[in-house]
Amino acid sequence: MNNSIAKEKIVSLRKKRSLEDMRFKYYGFTAMCLSLAVLVFLLYTIFSKGYTAFQKTIVLLEVDYNQEVLKLTPDSSDEDMEKGKFFRVKKQALENFFPDLSKSDIKLVKKLFSINVDKEIKDYFLDNPEVINTKQQIWVTAHSDVDQLLKGNSRRDVPEDRRKLNDIQLSYVDQLVEENRVKQVFNNFFFTKADSRHPEIAGVAGSFMGSLFTLFTVFILSFPIAIGASVYLEEFAPKNRITELIEVNISNLAAVPSIVFGLLGLGVLLNVFGLPRSTPLVGGSVLALMTLPTIIIACRASLKAVPPSIKEGALAVGATKTQAVFHHVVPLALPGTLTGTIIGLAQALGETAPLIMIGMIAFIPNIPTGLTEPSAALPVQIYLWVESAERGFQEKSAAAIMVILIFLFMMNAIAVFLRNRFERKW
Amino acid sequence: MFFWSLVLIAVGIFSSFIYGRSRIKLNSKKQGTKSKSLPNYYAQYVLMWCLFPALIVYFSWAIFQEQIIQNIVISNFEYIEGAVYNEGLLLAEIRNVANNPSFADGKSIEIINAASHYSSLKQISQISFYTSIIIMMLLGALYASQKLKPEFHVQHTIERYIQYILIFCSSVAIFTTIGIVFSLIFESLRFFAEVSISEFLFSTEWYPFIPIREGQTAAEGSFGAVPIFAGTFLVMVVAMCVAAPLGLLTAIYLAEYASQRVRKIVKPLLEILAGIPTIVYGFFAFVSVAPFVKAFGQSIGIDASPTSALAAGMVMGVMIIPFISSLSDDVINSVPQSLREASLGIGANKAETIKKVILPAALPGIVGAFLLAISRAIGETMIVVVAAGTAPNLTGNPFENVTTVTVQIVVALIGDQEFDNPRTLSAFALGLVLFVITLFLNIIALQIVKRYRERYE
Numbered sequence: 001m002n003n004s005i006a007k008e009k010i011v012s013l014r015k016k017r018s019l020e021d022m023r024f025k026y027y028g029f030t031a032m033c034l035s036l037a038v039l040v041f042l043l044y045t046i047f048s049k050g051y052t053a054f055q056k057t058i059v060l061l062e063v064d065y066n067q068e069v070l071k072l073t074p075d076s077s078d079e080d081m082e083k084g085k086f087f088r089v090k091k092q093a094l095e096n097f098f099p100d101l102s103k104s105d106i107k108l109v110k111k112l113f114s115i116n117v118d119k120e121i122k123d124y125f126l127d128n129p130e131v132i133n134t135k136q137q138i139w140v141t142a143h144s145d146v147d148q149l150l151k152g153n154s155r156r157d158v159p160e161d162r163r164k165l166n167d168i169q170l171s172y173v174d175q176l177v178e179e180n181r182v183k184q185v186f187n188n189f190f191f192t193k194a195d196s197r198h199p200e201i202a203g204v205a206g207s208f209m210g211s212l213f214t215l216f217t218v219f220i221l222s223f224p225i226a227i228g229a230s231v232y233l234e235e236f237a238p239k240n241r242i243t244e245l246i247e248v249n250i251s252n253l254a255a256v257p258s259i260v261f262g263l264l265g266l267g268v269l270l271n272v273f274g275l276p277r278s279t280p281l282v283g284g285s286v287l288a289l290m291t292l293p294t295i296i297i298a299c300r301a302s303l304k305a306v307p308p309s310i311k312e313g314a315l316a317v318g319a320t321k322t323q324a325v326f327h328h329v330v331p332l333a334l335p336g337t338l339t340g341t342i343i344g345l346a347q348a349l350g351e352t353a354p355l356i357m358i359g360m361i362a363f364i365p366n367i368p369t370g371l372t373e374p375s376a377a378l379p380v381q382i383y384l385w386v387e388s389a390e391r392g393f394q395e396k397s398a399a400a401i402m403v404i405l406i407f408l409f410m411m412n413a414i415a416v417f418l419r420n421r422f423e424r425k426w
Numbered sequence: 427m428f429f430w431s432l433v434l435i436a437v438g439i440f441s442s443f444i445y446g447r448s449r450i451k452l453n454s455k456k457q458g459t460k461s462k463s464l465p466n467y468y469a470q471y472v473l474m475w476c477l478f479p480a481l482i483v484y485f486s487w488a489i490f491q492e493q494i495i496q497n498i499v500i501s502n503f504e505y506i507e508g509a510v511y512n513e514g515l516l517l518a519e520i521r522n523v524a525n526n527p528s529f530a531d532g533k534s535i536e537i538i539n540a541a542s543h544y545s546s547l548k549q550i551s552q553i554s555f556y557t558s559i560i561i562m563m564l565l566g567a568l569y570a571s572q573k574l575k576p577e578f579h580v581q582h583t584i585e586r587y588i589q590y591i592l593i594f595c596s597s598v599a600i601f602t603t604i605g606i607v608f609s610l611i612f613e614s615l616r617f618f619a620e621v622s623i624s625e626f627l628f629s630t631e632w633y634p635f636i637p638i639r640e641g642q643t644a645a646e647g648s649f650g651a652v653p654i655f656a657g658t659f660l661v662m663v664v665a666m667c668v669a670a671p672l673g674l675l676t677a678i679y680l681a682e683y684a685s686q687r688v689r690k691i692v693k694p695l696l697e698i699l700a701g702i703p704t705i706v707y708g709f710f711a712f713v714s715v716a717p718f719v720k721a722f723g724q725s726i727g728i729d730a731s732p733t734s735a736l737a738a739g740m741v742m743g744v745m746i747i748p749f750i751s752s753l754s755d756d757v758i759n760s761v762p763q764s765l766r767e768a769s770l771g772i773g774a775n776k777a778e779t780i781k782k783v784i785l786p787a788a789l790p791g792i793v794g795a796f797l798l799a800i801s802r803a804i805g806e807t808m809i810v811v812v813a814a815g816t817a818p819n820l821t822g823n824p825f826e827n828v829t830t831v832t833v834q835i836v837v838a839l840i841g842d843q844e845f846d847n848p849r850t851l852s853a854f855a856l857g858l859v860l861f862v863i864t865l866f867l868n869i870i871a872l873q874i875v876k877r878y879r880e881r882y883e
Contacts, residue, residue, distance in 0.1 A: 031676045266609075
């Protein structure tokens with residue numbers, strides 16, 4: 001009797017315990033799934049907000065390249081052509097955009113077009129000078145407000161005073177859609193232009209080049225220094241307090257917040273050394289100092305992985321220690337050090353705060369061509385666009401994030417490829 | 427200018443190498459003896475003696491040229507009696523005019539004079555830069571070639587030089603630390619000369635608005651950083667509330683329950699989460715999480731602001747999940763197998779083994795991981811800049827707008843930086859606090875983890 005009660009107790013306890021076990025496992029599983037779900041949701045958000053930025057809206061505009069309006073003749077020289085009165089042609093084209101427009105209507109029509117239209121009208125003419133005295137139907141870029149409306153990013157059902165486009169402009173846009181005078185095409189501006197105050201002609205080319213120059217500086221500075229430091233610490237350094245100090249220093253430096261490196265750049269590189277502000281040279285130097293510990297740690301690991309027998313073999317046939325290290329150990333560790341460097345560069349690519357500190361946040365509307373020219377960088381560009389109140393910049397920031405993520409993905413893929421291709425198992 | 431000088435240096439070292447090689451061959455032929463080292467070592471010797479003086483010139487010019495020229499221009503500037511000048515603006519104007527003659531229209535005569543003075547100094551500097559590089563390279567090569575005798579053991583010398591270079595490389599980390607500490611302390615001292623330390627650390631009013639121009643009527647700024655520290659703490663707590671359970675449970679599942687295949691898939695995915703730039707998380711917080719938090723707050727009757735500690739903290743928590751999970755995973759894996767087997771052997775099931783044996787054994791390591799994560803959360807910038815706001819509210823309500831140390835650093839340094847007002851300098855004082863706290867957390871965490879490792883090795 002007692003026995004069976006005890007048995008029952010044990011059975012129920014065991015059930016409870018195994019239930020507990022199941023539950024605990026389930027908690028862990030849920031936590032893991034939740035973390036991954038956030039990753040998926042994050043990527044989904046970026047993609048769903050950003051893919052529209054790869055398209056732009058263009059409008060069909062009839063332009064009359066009348067020689068009197070342009071103040072040109074068919075045999076004007078190229079220089080004169082440059083000086084043609086294209087703004088008058090544009091004005092005329094807008095006046096005739098819809099039949100019977102009043103003066104106030106023309107103002108409204110004008111706001112449907114990008115500020116870049118003047119240049120597009122001019123460029124079309126300069127490319128085809130024979131069109132003088134003819135009417136041409138050309139596709140020109142629409143204003144960001146129209147673009148956002150047609151992409152469905154801004155809503156029409158809000159009260160008129162909270163909309164960018166008023167009711168008359170909406171009716172114009174609807175008319176254009178009906179008459180097929182508006183369409184969406186691939187947004188080449190996004191990849192060929194630098195930042196702009198106008199979302200429809202803002203692109204990532206400038207900040208992309210800025211990031212490339214910055215990464216180039218980081219690589220040039222950090223790779224040799226990291227190899228030198230790790231070779232010294234791994235192969236030559238005597239076991240004493242100074243070496244220990246250096247090692248502790250490196251591991252602590254790896255955990256210093258990136259913004260503090262920005263303060264270092266501002267306080268020392270800009271204010272003491274007077275290097276040029278907002279340039280990839282300074283940005284790259286700061287990021288190089290920041291990623292140095294990461295790269296050194298990776299380089300040391302790959303140096304450590306080279307078996308000592310190789311060095312000993314070299315020493316045995318009469319090489320000096322320097323020769324043994326630089327002729328045998330370093331070349332064998334090189335793929336590993338390169339992998340570590342690329343991963344460090346990937347970290348540097350996404351870093352924003354230090355670059356803001358050294359002024360790479362300035363508005364730079366042209367594409368930089370050198371290390372000492374003011375430029376933006378991709379992550380800072382994203383920050384600027386996220387902070388911008390203009391609706392049209394939101395999709396741009398998401399699209400720029402896609403660009404930076406693809407860039408990061410490619411760098412990591414190269415690192416993995418290098419590792420798999422060249423790494424030797426001893 | 428600096429590009430062409432690099433080309434010049436490259437040409438110089440290349441020819442010095444060739445020269446050194448042929449010279450030692452000639453010398454040993456003349457003396458009829460074999461040289462003690464291979465000819466390439468002698469060539470390297472000449473090369474180094476050619477390169478280093480040139481680099482010294484190069485870097486000293488790069489660093490000091492602009493400063494010296496500016497000082498000369500400013501000290502020779504013909505000040506007009508009675509007019510007030512701002513040195514920084516004046517210099518910028520002079521530089522603009524000098525670089526771009528079209529800006530000269532409408533500028534006063536003394537500025538145009540100073541600009542032409544500036545450009546002539548620049549020209550002189552450039553000419554002397556190239557000549558001194560060439561002279562230094564020639565002198566170096568000349569000195570080295572004097573020593574190119576076959577009986578000279580050049581290899582030893584070269585190896586010693588290489589050692590010096592390597593030591594220099596490894597001390598860059600130390601220089602960086604020294605640079606950080608000195609720049610933070612130096613600028614902070616200037617800040618504390620105007621604002622007392624006790625006000626900064628204990629006062630609760632943060633109004634860093636200083637009258638910029640004289641005569642401007644604005645309230646005296648006050649720099650009590652307590653609301654900022656409180657905001658940082660609040661965001662950090664929210665982040666840890668998200669990251670600690672999720673990260674730890676994920677680590678436990680991966681280490682103890684998951685099959686090899688799941689581990690192989692999930693670990694790289696978590697690494698992706700860790701590799702995403704923080705500005706991307708900022709965007710995510712701003713676009714998705716903050717509106718959600720606002721709507722949620724309204725639905726339960728709390729007036730949530732569009733940027734809040736909760737939104738920023740939650741996303742920051744997601745950011746440090748992989749950090750906690752990978753560190754804890756390592757820690758749990760390094761608990762000896764024998765402890766597990768003993769526990770399972772006396773009849774405990776897996777959950778009991780984990781809760782009663784593995785976690786207590788791994789506790790120090792997990793605490794270390796949490797401390798590292800906290801230090802990451804405190805130093806994180808972009809998420810809070812985008813999603814937490816800038817208003818210094820002293821509040822415990824996570825639905826409200828708060829500000830953090832990193833946000834205030836960014837806010838103080840964005841835009842015009844005048845290093846003579848406490849608003850700009852406050853960034854360095856805040857940076858110093860941030861640096862000290864994160865360093866402290868790291869040292870403790872690393873100590874704990876190290877001691878923990880030693881226990882099981």
